[in-house]
Each structure stands twice: as C-alpha cells, then as structure tokens.
Amino acid sequence: MELIFIRHGQGEHTLDIPVSLQLNDPSLTQKGVEQARLLRSDLPLSKEDIIIISPIRRTLETALIWSENVPCRKIITPLVSPRMFPILPNATTLPCDKILDINLIKSEYPNVEIDMTSPVELWSEGINTMPESGFIEITKKFISRCREFNKEKIYIVSHDGTINSYRQLISGQTLTRNDFLHDAGWFKISC
Template identity: 40%
Template sequence: MDITFIRHGHGEHLVDYPNQLNCLHPGLTELGKSQVIGLRKQVIVAPEDVILVSPTQRTIETALLLAQNTNLMFSPLVGPRMFPQNPEFVPLVCDQIYSKEELSHKYPGIKVVELGLDCWEESINQMDACRFKILAEHLLEWCRQQSGNAFIISHDGTITSYRMLLGEIGLTRSDFLGEAGQYTMRNV
C-alpha cells in the first residue's frame, strides 16, 4: 500500500500572517482553490482508494476539490499537530477541528474513521509522542487493511509526524510540503 500525504492549499488564516491565526475554521482562499485544482492533474484516486481528511474546513475543501466526495472519510487522527512538539506552545484557534456532530450536520454523507478510540476530545495537536504513536499506528494498520492506497489530506506538522513514524529520520520544518504539496511513501 502507498500513502500519499497532501497538504491543504493556501488558507484564509494565512492571508494576513500571523494576524489571522486565531481565525476559527478558515477555508481556502481563491489562490488555495487554484492550487488544489492544479494538483488534480497529478493525483489519481482509484475507486478502491481511501481518502482520510483532517476535520478542518481548509482540508475538507481541499478534499472536495480533489475527489468530489469519493471515498472521503474524516479522522481526528490526521488533524492538526504541532511540529516540533513543545508543551509550552499554545494551540492556535485556526487548528481547532470540527466535532463529530458538526461534521455530520455539514457533511452528512461522509464517513468518520474512529477505530473505537476516544480521539475527538483529545486532540493530537499537543499529544505527547508516545500517545500519538499508539493512535497513529492504529490508523496506519487500518489503512493497510483497506483494498487500495491511502491519501491523507492534512497539515504540515501532522504529515511530518507521520513521515517520521513511518521511518524517515531527521525531518525538520524545512521538510514541510508547502501549500497543496504532496508526498508519496511506497509500500508502507
């Protein structure tokens, strides 16, 4: 199985950086939408593939532009995550995820992947590395059990955390994908 990580396009919270980072549920800007539309030429999703989406507005909009509701599934396990982790950092309002109730109301046809874990109340954003590793490994095992490849539409810190969990060494913020960036790990 291959996993392709995709970062959301340019978000509204970045328009007047850093002054908009406390904007709740920012979506994509017009630039962000055009970045994602350009990405559609490079990202081919087969019918058996799954697309896991962070429950934030900008990642959901990215997913809908890429796959138009095909095989989309929400998971808080791919929500925003600070990188590098520092317990003294305060979570940004722009990184608050939607609740299950908000998602089911706004996007009634899209499934939620929970894996029987209570991970909605406990955000992965500031979760310690050991707890994150346990939950992330559950999600990766679930991905391996699916019939196709996995696409994870998420955020810089989350993507980098998963890449390190999957064996990449020495990653830093300079390895972030950038807006509408993609990165595929083969035979995970």
Template identity: 40%
Template structure:
C-alpha cells in the same frame, strides 16, 4: 500499502499572517482552490482509493476539490487533524487548528464517514498529545489503512504529515521538509 500525503491549499488564516492565526475554521482562499485544482492534474483518486482527511474546514474543502470527478472513500479522522512540529507541549494551540466537533461534521458533511480508530473522545486533540500516545494512535490508524483496498491518501497539515512521515521511517525531518501549500509526497510499501 502506498500512502500519499497531501497538504491543504492556501487558507484564509494566512491572508494577514500572523494576525489571523487564531481565526476559527479557516477555509481555502481562491488561491488555495486554484492550487488544489492544479494538483488534480497530478493526483488521480480512483473509486477504490481511500482518503483519510482531517476534520478541519480547509482540508475538507481540499478533498471536495480533489474528488469532484472521481469518488474515493472519504473517511474523516481526528488522528490526522493539526499537530505541531516539532512538538512542544508548552505552546498553546492556535484557533486555526481547532477541528470541527463530531456533531459539526455530522451536520456539515452528512455524506462522509467518520473513522474513530483509537479515539474515544474527539476532544482529545493530537495537537498537544504526548508523543507516545500519538504514536500508539497513529500506528492504529496506519494498521487500519493497511487493511483498505486501493491507494491511501491522507489530506492533512504540514506538522501532522511530518509526524506521520517520521513514524513511517523518514529520519532527520525539519520544518524545511514541510510539503507546503497543496504539496504532496508518496511513501511506498509501508
């Protein structure tokens, strides 16, 4: 399986940094939308591809822009929601990293599928989850991804993407390895 990680574009909680970090459900800014539109020239989503997306407004808006012409299967999963990197359970999660609830997703994105691989309760955020539990759940999601047809795209957040990249064997990653706004990387044969 080949997997391409995509980081969402510039979002509203970064407009007045750091005072807006507790903003609930920030969407993409005009700049962020332009970044994703430019990314569409580099990333081609085909109908047989699968996109796994974080249940956050900015990532869902990113997917809407990425799939405006070609529709891959879009699956929403809390297992690719925001996760701190490096992980530190003493940090309090920020408001901008709160995901939509299952009920909000059903109301706002009724045409999108939800994937619940390993997660019984969406209230169990991966943001402060112990590393062993996260690894177990992330491995379950990756096993599910390996069974899908086409290319896998994971649209998420810098910390989450970095945690998955490490899980897939990349070593020595730091915050300097974050993809940044509308950044992407592909890992082959995972």
C-alpha cells in the same frame, strides 16, 4: 502499501501570520481552491480510491474539490488532525487548528464517512499537542487501520506538522520545519 500525504490548499489562516492564526475555522482562499483543483491532474482519483481527511474545514474543502465527481470513499478522522511540529512543551492548540464538531461535520458534509473508531477524546483534543509517546501509538494504529483497507495506496489530506510527524516516524529520518510541504504539496511513503 503506499501512503500519499497531501497538504491542504492555501488557507485563510496563513494570509497574515501571526494574527491570522487566531481565526476560528478558516476556509481555503481562492488560491487554495485553485490548488485543490490542480490536484485532479497531479493525482487523478478513481472510484476505488480512499481519501482520509483531517476534521478541519480547509482539509475537507481540499479533499472535496479534488475528488469532485469521483465517488471514491472519503473518511474523516482526528488521527490526521493538526499536529505541532516540533512539539513544544506547554503549547496549546491555535484557534485555526480546532477540530470541527462531529454534528457540524455531519450537517455540512453528509457525503463523507466519520471515523467513529477513533478514541472519543481525539474528537475534542486532537493530536496537536499530544506527547510523542502517545503519537507513536496513534501512528501504529493509523497504519494498521490503513492496512485493513487492503489497498495499494491511500490518500491522506492533512497538515504540514502532521505530515512531517508521520513521515519522520515512518521513515526514521529526522525532519525539520524546512521539510514542510507547500500548500497542496504531496509526498509518497511506503510502509
């Protein structure tokens, strides 16, 4: 099985760092919208594909723009929500990385599935500051769930730190922040 991790397009929270990291629920910028549209030619989708999406507005916008007019399956899960990389002791989740409320997701994104099999606490706490031991368990569950789809490839729209965290655990390589994907960048890995 091949996992294809896609970083969301440029978000409003990256325009004036560190101040913009304090934004609540930032959207894509116009450049981010264009980057999401370009994914259509870089990674064309079919109705047979599955996209797993982080429950954050910028990832949802990226996935929905990219998959516009393609009736593929779209699943939102906190298993690919923002994750700090590397993990810092006593760190807290920034406002720009707070998970959207399930009821808001249901209201604003009625055509996507919500993964209700994920632990309830992840819908409020996410995986952002989860200790590495807990994240290793999440990774095993996530990969097992992906295998259950019985697909050759699965697309995952997520965040730079989350993608690096999964890549590092799956590949066994040591990664740094220099390995972060650029906006709307993507990386394939077999598992």
